[in-house]
Amino acid sequence: MGVAVTAARAGLVRCGSCEKLLRARPLPSGAHARCPRCGAAVSRRKQGSLARTWALVIAACVLYVPANLFPVMVVAGPGGSQADTILSGVQAMFAVGWYVVGALIFFASITVPILKILCLIGLLISVQRRSHWRPRDRAVLYRVVEIIGRWSMLDMFVVSLMVALVQLGAVANVAPGIGATFFGGVVILTIFAAKSLDPRLIWDAMEEER
């Protein structure tokens, strides 16, 4: 690969809001550049990207523990009540033979959040170590993580629907567990984390040593 001509190298800055390319000018310290077309604050890279992403990922890891230990849904029926965590809910679905739905929930609430957190940590470490390892694959990974994250909300929506729909008095009653709230927190934090990570940092490391 020859020398990559990036906007930064050419002395240009891309407005993150309206995509206009602007000529970079030296600024007095503490001042913000603004885009003349749309008025958004402009910076060459997202500000404090790594520190912010680390903070959000670590917070998501912390919330992930109670999200899995506490029940997300409590079903009360004539035969007593049953509290299900995310994992035991999936197990129960497999036990009664609902493989497709069970696999869907497993994918959305267990595979996606774990992979998302691990991928973000991997990307953060690789950027900090100025890794040259397969930048294009890491770029694709970032975009996949950004797109797929919202699907983790699936189980939260299922719980909300069940709670609303199964209020049949003495016959059956479904209540949300505290685990669902923690899990919602994990999803929100990882969405913010993916947004705050600047994928251009992956490529900046590739150019430094030339």
Place this chain on the structure above:
Amino acid sequence: MIACEFCDLLHRPQPLRPGEKAKCSRCGGVLAHRSRNPIHGTLALAITALVLLVLANVFPFLKIGLEGQVRENTIATGVIGLWDAGAQALAVLIFFTTILAPALRILGLLYVLFPLALGREPPGVAVAVRFQEGLVSWAMLDVYMLALLVALVKMAQMARLQLELGAWCFFALFIVLTLMGALYNREALWERVETLRWASR
């Protein structure tokens, strides 16, 4: 010149035919896409989406019957049920992602696109554009659709279920919103704003 959003590489923009996408030669991210009729088309779909959103929230989407009791449900029933059951934070999150964020995104788009289609620049266009773009990843009606299917399968054994008018409005809304997201073109929108600014000089 245009710079890649994902890796900052500079590219010379190539003319695109409607429906074509340009991808970055280095990282493979989408550089630009051209949609047919990005202003008027998106506006038409946004108006449709607004109507469908109202209908999907007004009409119940599911009738559930068990041992003589029959209940009808709207999306709001789910939010209120969660709130009453003590999960207020979750209720707010669900309300935001399934009702408020889609509604505000549609309204934000209408605020921008209506005047633009008539040849005027709305006041505060930049703020409005950023506002509705920021909501894109929080409007999760597509995820909610799938959740509805899962919930139906889970409940089908407990009770008698019947899909109502609201469910079909909801399904139509999902399709219209997907099309609207595909037609929406930020670059075309800003080009339109700049053309109007030049003309008024």
